[in-house]
Amino acid sequence: MAQILAPSTQCQARITKISPVATPISSKMWSSLVMKQNKKVARSAKFRVMAVNSGTINRVEDLLNLDITPFTDSIIAEYIWIGGTGIDVRSKSRTISKPVEHPSELPKWNYDGSSTGQAPGEDSEVILYPQAIFKDPFRGGNNILVICDAYTPQGEPIPTNKRHKAAEIFSNPKVEAEIPWYGIEQEYTLLQTDVKWPLGWPVGGYPGPQGPYYCAAGADKSFGRDISDAHYKACLYAGINISGTNGEVMPGQWEYQVGPSVGIEAGDHIWASRYILERITEQAGVVLTLDPKPIEGDWNGAGCHTNYSTKSMREDGGFEVIKKAILNLSLRHKIHIEAYGEGNERRLTGKHETASINTFSWGVANRGCSIRVGRDTEKNGKGESQSQSMPEN
Known part of the structure; x- marks a missing residue:
């Protein structure tokens, strides 16, 4: 539901003291x-x-809120990885003897994979490889968040480690030369803790029909803005390439955008942003869900739309390159849908600004298509400064 513009210099917020969110x-x-x-x-x-x-x-x-930097060189590193469902984030902390600037300075670590659905009990050790570092907005100082991927003790990526294969692809010289831009639009829904019902909705009941809530302001239309704003600032502090946020069509639902990011960085940044969002909602006493269709009926679902373009798409003649890429996507539609996660059959119905899960389609400025091309892209014959050349529904 948003446009992600070309890369720009991001301001890094400096937070001297992070006030705890209400619990x-x-x-x-x-x-x-x-x-x-x-x-x-x-x-x-x-x-x-x-x-x-x-x-x-x-x-x-x-x-x-204690500042430990005057008393020790040690820092706390929060190692973060993706759990066995492929969507849950796990983490644990360890002390590092001094501040670090690159993941290669950090030691590998391990965890009990039998407790995350990623290893059998008789051989439960899974090894964490540090891959990306972000500033920790919760602990502040020199403390860090560390995005990791997971391997067997023999050095083989475990089945849920999708990052390993992605890194291989992005390191291919032909791929690197195309400078692939990704802009990711993450929609999410906030739920009341005890009843698992959207924030701001009457318990056991429904608010007024959709229409007034998208990008709205007001106590009767906007629910959870403090969480969205806290997440926005925390991501900027962490060094995540977050580019915007907005209230969504369904009340209690929000979106933020990460990007444009180049290559594997896009995945590292979106997962770090999800982890931070989980932590903020934990502190706020609100439940976060990324379920594609949290409420059945005449309500919008929640997706994670991916905007994509390459150097060839952004140069003169790029629209023809875009159309060729769309053709290639259409030939593998079923395979791609299967990889997009569970529950999308409930969201991709052809209604509520979605395409049918069973039918591939594309169009210019058409939110009911699988692939939507921006109006300016068609007009200029290339992607130009936008990474919104090819968002897939």
């Missing part, structure tokens, strides 16, 4: 303040317990 415990703190304001139970045992809890929480927050 379920914080609601108790709020209750104590309300009770104090009402002066009904100011002297009760219940209120005194609340006050003690508030003090404990404040001390924990002080420790979470």
Whole structure:
């Protein structure tokens, strides 16, 4: 639902102190303040317990925000990998003796693959290879997030390690010469914790029909903006190439865009951004789902649309290159659909701005097609400065 423009110099936000997002415990703190304001139970045992809890929480927050850099060269590295479902993100922390600037400076590590659905119990060790580093927006300082892929102890990529093959392709000299740009539009839905129902929706009920919510403002139309904004800033702090965000068509649903990114960087950045979003919603007490169709019926689904172009597509005559690429995609439509993840048959129905999952189609500025070509691309005969030459629905 958004346009991703050509690469530009990204401003790196500097966050000196990250204020914790509200947690379920914080609601108790709020209750104590309300009770104090009402002066009904100011002297009760219940209120005194609340006050003690508030003090404990404040001390924990002080420790979470503690700056350790004046006292040690050590940093905390959060190793992140993709779990056995192919969509879940896992992570664990380790101490590194000094700050690092490149993944090659980090040691390999391991985890229990039998607990993530990636190895049998009798041979459970899976090895993590550090591949990309981002600044840690949660711990700050020199602490880092580390995107890893996973291998057997013998050095073979495990079946869920898709990054290994992608890196081989992107390192091919012919591919490198084409400077492939990716712009990824990640849609997601926020759910209430206890009932798994979209944020802002009445429990067991429905809001008004779609129409007022897309890119909207207002307490009756926009639900979860603080989470979206917190994620936006955290990604900029981390060094992720996030290029924008917006409220989506279904209330409680949001989108952000990563890119344009070149080659394998696109995958590293989108996975790091997903991990950060998981952590922020965890702190906010809200459930994140990437389900393609979280609510059945007359509601938009949530996709991850991929915008793509190559150097040849962006040069004079590029529109013919684009059409040839679209033809090649059409010949492998079924194979591609199978690789796009589970549940898309519920979303790709031909309704709600989607194409039918069974039929390949393309068009200019047509959101009901499998492949949508930008209007300017058709007009100029090439992709020019946009990476939105070929978004696939």
